[in-house]
Amino acid sequence: MMNNNQPQSRPNRGAHQPNPTRTYSQTRRPTRMSKAEIARRQFIAKCIIVVCMTLVLGGGVFLLFRSGLFSKSSSKKETTITTTAGTVVTTTSAAVESTTEPTTPPDDLTGYTVILDPGHGGWDRGTSYPYNSDQNEEPTITIRIANILADELRGRGATVYITRTEDNYYSLYYRIAEVHLICMDIAKERGILPFSAEREQELRGMLQKIKEVNDNSYDKGGMGFMAGTGVGADLKELFEMEYQLTDVVFMSIHINAHYDETTFEPVNHHGIEVTYVTDDAVNEYEGKPKNQTSGAPVRDPYHGRPNEHNLLYAQTLYDAIIADNPSLASNMDKPVYTANWAVIRKIGLVGTLLEFGFISHETDRAILIDDAKLQPVCSSVADGLEEYFKQIR
Ligand SMILES: [Zn+2]
Structure with missing residues (x-):
């Protein structure tokens, strides 16, 4: 390698030109050096x-x-x-x-986080088959789905949190508080917590209090600062932190049932339903939230939620599940719809409440009670998550 630190006027080695240094040395008598x-x-x-x-x-x-x-x-x-x-x-x-290292992220779920929320538990038995029996109960089936799904997601590189791992009662607001606390931990670890250490402790204290009360009623304080319609100032702070966590999603896991009101015999509804929330929190089957009479604050809708991501998430999951499990295609008018469930309405993460089928319907039930048949369904859910994250990045 050549060294071009020399001045541009440096004489060419081959040219016979006087070398000033050489000339100088010739004028001096050489001396022996020590x-x-x-x-x-x-x-x-x-x-x-x-x-x-x-x-x-x-x-x-x-x-x-x-x-x-x-x-x-x-x-x-x-x-x-x-x-x-x-x-x-x-x-x-x-x-x-x-x-050069690969320029695109991996296609699996490495680096993504999924918070799973198996519905019901403890004294809250959800639904069952036969009607109102202690067989094929929703809390045990949702835990089984959560565990199979968690294994599938972790196998694809995701970080998975589960809000309930035992058959105990946890109020809706307990679960919501847990989701906010997980998000605070994630944001803190990334150094993007948008409030002071003092404010962080204050919010953590309010969320812990909700978990301690562990009750959905307004009067007992189980809703804490999340009571009422719309979004209050405290919740807005958490929402805006959670909007930054686009690589974290929430999924509440439930199963459906539909029985005739007089005979309690199953009605022919079957298949999955995937619900999501929008700013207006309108339930497409039930309309706007009812006016509260409990005294909880009534606020205007808060606009800021990533509505289009919630819709994309729900629709992508539905499409992925029925692509490989066609018997789970719904016979409802609209299986992907907006709903105002508290667990998705009171968090800022992109989220869904997913009904994995009707326990009252024979074909769906055959899947829901058999781990081997649930496995491919959970694999399709993971495919849907991969597709969702691929589309939003
Ligand atoms: Zn349920």
């Missing part, structure tokens, strides 16, 4: 060589990095590198590809 002087000069010469080599190599490495050759995001087909010696090196795209 061993110490020789060693000192050798040491200085070595130092100069080391400094020069460092400058040349350091400059070369700097230019290689600037050229983008080692950059993860390099998309150049051809890279031109000018070395310190003025040498121009042109690399082909093949050479760039061989030294």
Whole structure:
């Protein structure tokens, strides 16, 4: 490698021109140098060589990095590198590809987080088959689905949280508080917590209090600062933190049932339903939330939620599940619809409440009571999550 640190006027080695240094040395009588002087000069010469080599190599490495050759995001087909010696090196795209790391994220769920919420538990038995029996009960089936799904998601690289792992009662607001606390932990770890340490402790205390009360009623304080319609100032702070966590999603897991009101015999509804929330919190089957008479605050709708992501998430999950499990296609008018369930209305994450089928229907029930048949359904849910994240990035 040439060293171009020399001045431009440096004489060509081959030219017979007077060398001023040489001329000077010839005018002096050579003197014998002491061993110490020789060693000192050798040491200085070595130092100069080391400094020069460092400058040349350091400059070369700097230019290689600037050229983008080692950059993860390099998309150049051809890279031109000018070395310190003025040498121009042109690399082909093949050479760039061989030294460049993959530019696109993996297609699996590595780096993504899913919070699963198995519905009901404890004294809250949800639905069952036969009607109002202690067989094929919703709390045990939702836990089984959550566990199979969690294994599937973790196998694809996701981080999974589960709000309930035992058959105990946890109020809706307990679960919601848990989701907010998980999100605070994630935001804190990433250094993007949008409030002071003092405010963080205050919010954590309010959420812990809701968990301690563990009751859905307004009068007992189980809703805490999340009581009422719309979004209050405290909840808005948490929402805005959660809107930043686009790689974290929420899924509440439930199963359906439909019985005739007089005979308690199953009605012919079957298939999955995937619900999502919008700012107006309108339930497409039931209309707007009812006016509350409990005394809880009534607020205007808060606009800021990523509505289009919620719809995309719900629709992508539905499409993925029925693509490989056609018997779970719904015979309802609209199986993907907006709903105002508290667990998705009171969080800022993109989320869904997913009904995994009707326990009252024979075909759906055959899947819901058999782990081996639930496995491919959970695999399809994971496919849907991969597709959702691929579409929003
Ligand atoms: Zn349920």
